[in-house]
Amino acid sequence: QALLGLASVEGNLSNAKRAVEAGANVNEATYWGSDGAMGGTCTAAFLAARNNHRDVLLYLVGDAGADPNKDNRYTGSSPCAVACRHGHVKCVIVLLLSGADRNLANNNGSTPCMFAAFGGSTACLRALRAPQYGGHSFTSVNAVATGGKWKGMTALDVAEVGRHQDCVEYLLQIGGKRSTEFFQPGRVYCTSRTSPKKCILVVRRAIGVTFKLATKEGKAYKRGKEHTVKQEVVDRVERLTWKGKVYYSNISL
DSSP: OHHHHHHHHHTOHHHHHHHHHTTOOTTSOOSBOTTSOBSOOOOHHHHHHHTTOHHHHHHHHTTTOOOTTOOOTTTOOOHHHHHHHTTOHHHHHHHHHTTOOTTOOOTTSOOHHHHHHHHTOHHHHHHHHOGGGTGGGOOOTTOOOOSGGGTTOOHHHHHHHTTOHHHHHHHHHTTOOOOTTTOOTTEEEEOOSSOTTEEEEEOSSOTTOEEEEEEEETTEEEEEEEEEOOSOOOSSEEEEEOSSOEEEEOOOO
16 A cells, blocks of 8 residues: 555556555555645545646556545645646646546635645646546536635635635636625735745725734734724735734734
8 A cells, every 4th residue: 555655646557457456446545645645535546636646646546446536634635626736738638538537625614726836837728628638517616615724705705815826717717706795895814824924915996004913822812003904905814914924814804
């Protein structure tokens, strides 16, 4: 099982075949994480899709009979979702042609469409909707995430926060909508776990609004300095940078 996971991470087709022939279960966790570390919860197909190994993925969902929807059992994210996240459109196509569910959400309600928008991959968005890959069943363009960092957001919201203009334009063309839950005046959001200094402020016609930021230190919340919006921002996202990670604000408009 470990050999199958390693082969999927490295893209070694011969070792993948050897592992399956030796009895490895293609629909169980491989003991390898998506970063190649031991102790993972990912299936071989998930790892191959994540690392853009199309040939290995094609073998797994083809001859080896792997379930194209079998996910990372920790997050619930499917192989299609992780391929969309990293812009691996050839892997997305292999999965779709193998029967992958393009609308399958993970444990936080995040769909492959949201992951493609987050990664800025218009090619993956187009593949999800393409008729030749079964795009008639694409119904999740306006799904709203139920948890995690995208809670309350649609794919269009995710694309706008990430400043992926090509994705924004394409999603609008196919009927993408902003979530009324996410786009509320004067809300501050953290946009990156790995770069907590980068945050965005959503404001509508709010010139001169004064607000306070709050940062989390352990279990206690500490109030930050007051800041003033200096320009009008209407229905779009403005990226701001602060000292420390922002979790919420007590803005009142």
